[in-house]
Amino acid sequence: LLLVSSSVSFKILVYNSRYAHSHSNFLGNIADVLVEAGHNVTSIIPIIDVDVLDAKDKSTKIYIEASEETREMRTLFAQQFASQCKAVLDQTVLLERLKNESYDVVIVEN
Known part of the structure; x- marks a missing residue:
């Protein structure tokens, strides 16, 4: 997606469980790179561990509280x-x- 012409923008959904810092950071960084490349990125973040903080905040976020x-x-x-x-x-x-x-x-x- 990053190699496509800068005039093409994609609408991207990222499923990023708030489970562990490393996992959240990894997918959060990917989401941010895509936003910086001009894509419209939304991250769905099911909360498994309330102590894990969001790594990045450039994408639109939809939170799902832990059951x-x-x-x-x-x-x-x-x-x-x-x-x-x-x-x-x-x-x-x-x-x-x-x-x-x-x-x-x-x-x-x-």
């Missing part, structure tokens, strides 16, 4: 992340092996 069920699951979700993180950190032999591999790049998208 009660979503708010209740947030606690369980955080507990799952913490439990899994501890399990990984407890794998000292694996962590040492990975460290000794001397990887140049690690790419993670959660």
Whole structure:
């Protein structure tokens, strides 16, 4: 869309769940680049985590508040992340092996 002539403008909808800062920032940056390129961008933002702030604000935003069920699951979700993180950190032999591999790049998208 960015390579098209500057006289052509698209109407674009971005679905950007407010879930984690990295996810929100990534899609927010894409939305802003498209706005800067002259496109009409609207972001639908379902709120999953109320503590995550909007990354950018150049697009038109439509917010969808988190349901009660979503708010209740947030606690369980955080507990799952913490439990899994501890399990990984407890794998000292694996962590040492990975460290000794001397990887140049690690790419993670959660």
